[in-house]
Each structure stands twice: as structure tokens, then as C-alpha cells.
Amino acid sequence: MNNPVMEQSTPRNVSRRGLITGTGSLLGSAALGGRALAATPRHGRAAAPGAAPRDASIADGAQVPALVIGSGYGGCVAALRLAEAGVDVQLVEMGMAWDTPGADGEIFANTTDPDQRSYWLRTRTKQPISNFLGFPIDRDIARYTGILDAEDFSGITVYQGRGVGGGSLVNGGMAVTPRRENFGAILPTVNSAEMYGTYYPRANTALGVAAIDPDWFETTECYQYARVGRRHAQRSGFPFVFVPDVYDWAYMKQEAAGAVPKSALAGEILYGNNHGKKSLQKTYLPRIRATGKVTVSPLHKVTTVRPASGGGYTVTLEQLDTGGATTATKEVTADRVFFAAGSVGTSKLLVALRASGALPRLNEEIGKGWGDNGNVMCGRANHLWDPTGSLQSSIPTAGIDNWAAGGAFAEVAPLPTGIETFASFYLSITRNPHRAEFSWNSGAGRVELNWQTAWKRESIDMAKSIFDKINAKEGTIYRTDLFGTYKIWGDHLTYHPLGGAVLGKATDNYGRLHGHPGLYVIDGALIPGNTSVNPFVTITALAERNIEKIIATDL
Structure with missing residues (x-):
């Protein structure tokens, strides 16, 4: 210099x-x-070891306790911990399962x-x-x-992973825990002693x-x-x-x-x-499958989430083929919905839902703080x-x-x-x-x-x-x-999009969206634009912290 x-x-x-x-x-x-x-590539049904079930598909008209949108780091943490707590989970993913070899x-x-x-x-x-x-x-x-x-x-x-496993499928795998002295600038409302004493170690072990x-x-x-x-x-x-x-x-x-x-x-x-x-296909996803409580639906895109008349939320999904065309439209009801579509996916969906009036009580912080x-x-x-x-x-x-x-x-x-x-x-x-x-x-x-x-x-x-x-x-x-x-x-x-539904602003201090009880953000959208290092360990650790609190107090 x-x-x-x-x-x-x-x-x-x-x-x-x-x-x-x-x-x-x-x-x-x-x-x-x-x-x-x-x-x-040919896409049959033979699943690779450690892959999530390939033939699962959420049914039109289903009523589910928890629906998780996205199967990246935050989504997998939420699905696993909810299932371990005895909750039936539908995990929907816009991308493919990536469990079948191609012609090569x-x-x-x-x-x-x-x-x-x-x-x-x-x-x-x-x-x-x-x-x-x-x-x-x-x-x-x-x-x-x-x-x-x-x-x-x-x-x-913005480069993002598409498939069951999200960004873990395409990143370089650099699993960096940020220096503790930098953490206050990343997530100022989060107790750093808890993160470094409990949740970062938990994330590093699980990953x-x-x-x-x-x-x-x-x-x-x-x-x-x-x-x-x-x-x-x-x-x-x-x-x-x-x-x-x-x-x-x-x-x-x-x-x-x-x-x-x-x-x-x-x-x-x-x-x-x-x-x-060791992508999520080899770490969290086999543990998710072993619970017997999680259904994974690849090639499903969430388009609308709105309050249901009898409580919970009505979720509209489009089922896609491998050319990106919609082959079916489904409507399901979920008691709770966890947004884990990545910083961009979660932010875009929430902004659209607020603008359309589907979720009108989302606050003015939705969409902000992206970096x-x-x-x-x-x-x-x-x-x-x-x-x-x-x-x-x-x-x-x-x-x-x-x-x-x-x-x-x-x-x-x-x-x-x-x-x-x-x-x-x-x-x-x-x-x-x-x-x-x-x-x-x-x-x-x-x-x-x-x-x-x-x-x-x-x-x-x-x-x-x-x-x-x-x-x-x-x-x-x-x-x-x-x-x-x-x-x-x-x-x-x-490669590292972050923010758009920032913790403590668009949500409370554990990812609960303001204005709509039962809706949560649990991915990189919570982090305001920077982690000082490669972010996926921090996303995972924060998700572990938040879902533990949500299970203890909301379920």
C-alpha cells in the first residue's frame, strides 16, 4: 500500500x-x-448415497405443520432440527435433486x-x-x-447454487469462522459468547x-x-x-x-x-432423511404465501420440468413457513409478497441491507x-x-x-x-x-x-x-449475496418476520451484507441459534 x-x-x-x-x-x-x-444427462430414480429422496413431491391440497422454502444451509438446519423435535416438514427446492448420473x-x-x-x-x-x-x-x-x-x-x-443442497453444491468449501473481534460489526444484536461457545462449534461439527x-x-x-x-x-x-x-x-x-x-x-x-x-448432500441431508419426518420436493418454486382463512398460511407452488416450464400448480397450507431461499430468493419473494398485498404487514425493512x-x-x-x-x-x-x-x-x-x-x-x-x-x-x-x-x-x-x-x-x-x-x-x-431481510430489522432477533406470526427467515438474508470471510459457516451457525430458540418458544 x-x-x-x-x-x-x-x-x-x-x-x-x-x-x-x-x-x-x-x-x-x-x-x-x-x-x-x-x-x-439421464434422470432416472437411482439415488446416490447420501442424496435426499428423489421421488418425493408435495401433494396439492396438503396441510403441513412446517414448510421450508429452500434447501441450502439455513433450510437444511431448519428442516433437521424441526424434524428432530417431532415436527413433520415439507422441504421444497426450486432446483433439481442432483442424485442421478448423466450419460458421462x-x-x-x-x-x-x-x-x-x-x-x-x-x-x-x-x-x-x-x-x-x-x-x-x-x-x-x-x-x-x-x-x-x-x-x-x-x-x-449474483452466482447462486440451484438444487437440493443449495449453495453448498457450487462453493469452494472454505469453512471460515470469522475472527471474534469482527463479529460485532456483522451481527451486533447477537450474543457473540453464545455463537463462539455453542453455535459455531455446532455448525463446524455438523458440516x-x-x-x-x-x-x-x-x-x-x-x-x-x-x-x-x-x-x-x-x-x-x-x-x-x-x-x-x-x-x-x-x-x-x-x-x-x-x-x-x-x-x-x-x-x-x-x-x-x-x-x-462434503456438501449438504453428505452432511445435513442424510440426517434429515434418517428422521423420516421430512419430505423433499425438488423442482418446486414458491410463488405466493398468504394468510389462510383458518390460520396458518396458504402457499402456492409451481412444479417445474427440466426446461423450466410449469407442469403443475399446487396450493398447500402450512402452520409455519421458513424462508430459506437464499439472500436473493428470500428477499425477492418477500418484497413481491408485500407489494402484492399477500403479506401487507411486512415492514419497511424488507429488501434492505443487501450486500x-x-x-x-x-x-x-x-x-x-x-x-x-x-x-x-x-x-x-x-x-x-x-x-x-x-x-x-x-x-x-x-x-x-x-x-x-x-x-x-x-x-x-x-x-x-x-x-x-x-x-x-x-x-x-x-x-x-x-x-x-x-x-x-x-x-x-x-x-x-x-x-x-x-x-x-x-x-x-x-x-x-x-x-x-x-x-x-x-x-x-x-458469490456471497447477503442481506435483504436483516436480523433485528425486518425480523426480530431470531428471524421472526414482523407483522406475520408463524413466518420466519433463516438464511443469509438475515446477515447485513458482509461477514468479513466466506459466509456459509456463519449462516449455518446463526440458523442453528435461531431454530433452537424458535423450537423452544414457538412450538
Whole structure:
């Protein structure tokens, strides 16, 4: 930060080393986007071990004690704990079950070979790293209820998981508990002693969080890129920290030894992981199934929730086919409804329900306090004597912590192209102060978000507090070929949407929605825009805290 380097953004500023590095990246585009489409997957009824029941479907006219909308972290916590308390639960999910292999023998598509399984109802991929040397690498695909939703709003694209297991299906698995000294800024109305003494430990145990073997990290080929990231960070005086993950580290060692099918070492991450990652399919969902109290209904989209005349709530759902068409409309009654459709899904639904008059007593805080967790990405072009390796585990396991001094925590991320790129790549989480709002556009008949791309400037400056200094120390430059032509920063997206129904504002201090008893928010919409780290452990821990209180006092 004391010795900033000018961003290299024109051809005459690129050194011979940078040109060579960029040429290697052009070859990488073939690895990322040049292979043939896989065959359309078959969807039978054979369930994979640990998957939720595939053939469950909520019945039209059903009356249920509890309906949970969404099967991500918050939804799975709610469903499990309610079921353990003896409550019958209907868990409805807009995405697919993801329990049946396709024609290639795998459930999920590989990151380097996206096909129709990869994207939610798109006819062209929208990859976060969209370019190499400025050349676009997106491709046409068949429209399908795929696993990753790249939802476009004004000023930002929000990446979300679609399927039973929600965001756990598509994230990198970095299971980070925020530093306690930062917690007060995240959730000021929540007792931090309870969170760190009870609910974070409970969440970490249930999610199967574990740390990499440090000795293996030092020697394995697949984390050479992370060791390069460490060396550069430490030479510039930044703390380099290992962070836990939800990958099966014993399995990854077997991958490296060639003893099992490759998963992380085959680059699987963005469109699902076929073997080693402990997503919710392998943690909470088997426990949910074992209760015998939960029915899981994939490909069901909630469109309306309104008070029922006899008490409780009438919920209207559309059943979808894999092309996104509605095949049936159902109406059910639930005593209690838990909104767990993710920050965006929950916020959009609640805003629409208030605007339509279906839930008129929702307060003015609905839709507010939304943030992107300060996400911004960048790459650096290293020297030829600093190769990052052609074999890179897709599971990140370390970061650069400059939160206190510069407002940024940077995940040392992989670029698993299968070739040497001499590139270091980072996803930064920053202390971005901006908060957007969802609102109803009556003319267009939709919910909109008023995020502004210009608000990412603060995130870029915070990330630069790390990478300008590293570039100055190492004599390196930023990559300009990953996000467009001569574009350094990936400032167009977020992987970590948070907020929109903030705890203590849109809800009480345990997620009860104001104005409508029996309605609850139990997902990332409760968290006001930032967690200082990857957010899913905090979402899980908060859900564990809230549902314990709700069961004890409301049921």
C-alpha cells in the first residue's frame, strides 16, 4: 500500500514475460472452453448415497405443520432440527435433486467442460472468468435447470447454487469462522459468547469442517499455486493463514496417489463436485432423511404465501420440468413457513409478497441491507521462475489477511486449467460499506436491485492494499485478460449475496418476520451484507441459534 504500482492496462505496458504468460493463458482457454458438449444427462430414480429422496413431491391440497422454502444451509438446519423435535416438514427446492448420473457417468459437469447441467435456464454459459487474452470463452448450451444460477441485476451478477443442497453444491468449501473481534460489526444484536461457545462449534461439527494436513500441503504438487501465494504474501509482510474446508482431505490424498477417481484434482468446483466435497448432500441431508419426518420436493418454486382463512398460511407452488416450464400448480397450507431461499430468493419473494398485498404487514425493512460481501477478483502475472503448477486442486485452503489494516481478506484461489499459466488468482472479501435494496417495479412486474457497479471501487481499493504491494515487491503486474479486454478487476459479480431481510430489522432477533406470526427467515438474508470471510459457516451457525430458540418458544 505504501508503494502502489500503476495498473498495467495497455499493450505497450506489457512486458515480454507478461506476453508469454498471456499466451499460456490463451492455451488455457482451450482447456476451459474448447471441448465438446457432454451428452444430455439421464434422470432416472437411482439415488446416490447420501442424496435426499428423489421421488418425493408435495401433494396439492396438503396441510403441513412446517414448510421450508429452500434447501441450502439455513433450510437444511431448519428442516433437521424441526424434524428432530417431532415436527413433520415439507422441504421444497426450486432446483433439481442432483442424485442421478448423466450419460458421462457423473452427476455434475466438469468446470473445464460446461454443458447444460452447468447453468440454470441459460442458453449460453456465463463463466466468472469469461476471457483469456480478451477472447471470450463462453459457449452455447441447451436450456436446462442446471446447477449454477448467474442471475443478472443492474450493476451485478449474483452466482447462486440451484438444487437440493443449495449453495453448498457450487462453493469452494472454505469453512471460515470469522475472527471474534469482527463479529460485532456483522451481527451486533447477537450474543457473540453464545455463537463462539455453542453455535459455531455446532455448525463446524455438523458440516464436517477440517483442516489440511500441513505437512502434505508443503509437498503436494496440487498446492504449488498456494505455496507461491504464501511466498509472495509473506515477502510483502502480509499474514498468510490456513483456513478449514469441507473437503474430505483423505480422499484428496488418494486422488493425488491415483487411487480413486479425481474430483478436486480434476478441477471440479463451479458446477458441482462428484466425489470428495462434503456438501449438504453428505452432511445435513442424510440426517434429515434418517428422521423420516421430512419430505423433499425438488423442482418446486414458491410463488405466493398468504394468510389462510383458518390460520396458518396458504402457499402456492409451481412444479417445474427440466426446461423450466410449469407442469403443475399446487396450493398447500402450512402452520409455519421458513424462508430459506437464499439472500436473493428470500428477499425477492418477500418484497413481491408485500407489494402484492399477500403479506401487507411486512415492514419497511424488507429488501434492505443487501450486500455482496465485498467480493472482487483479480489475477497477477508471475515471473517464469514462479510457476504455479499445471495440476491445481480446485479447493482453496488459504488466504491473505489484511482485514484490520486494509479491509481485505484474499482467498488464494486456483486456476485449474490443466496447463501452466504462471498466474496467481485471488477472490477478495472486502469491507465494502455499500448496501443495496430490492424493490418492486410495478411497471415491469418484477423485483429489482439498485446495486451500482461504481460501488465496487471501494472493494478494489481495499484489494489493492494487498496486491499493489505484492506487485511492487515482486516486480509483477496484474493480469488484464481474465474478465474482458484489458480489464484487471472482476468487479461485476458476487458469490456471497447477503442481506435483504436483516436480523433485528425486518425480523426480530431470531428471524421472526414482523407483522406475520408463524413466518420466519433463516438464511443469509438475515446477515447485513458482509461477514468479513466466506459466509456459509456463519449462516449455518446463526440458523442453528435461531431454530433452537424458535423450537423452544414457538412450538
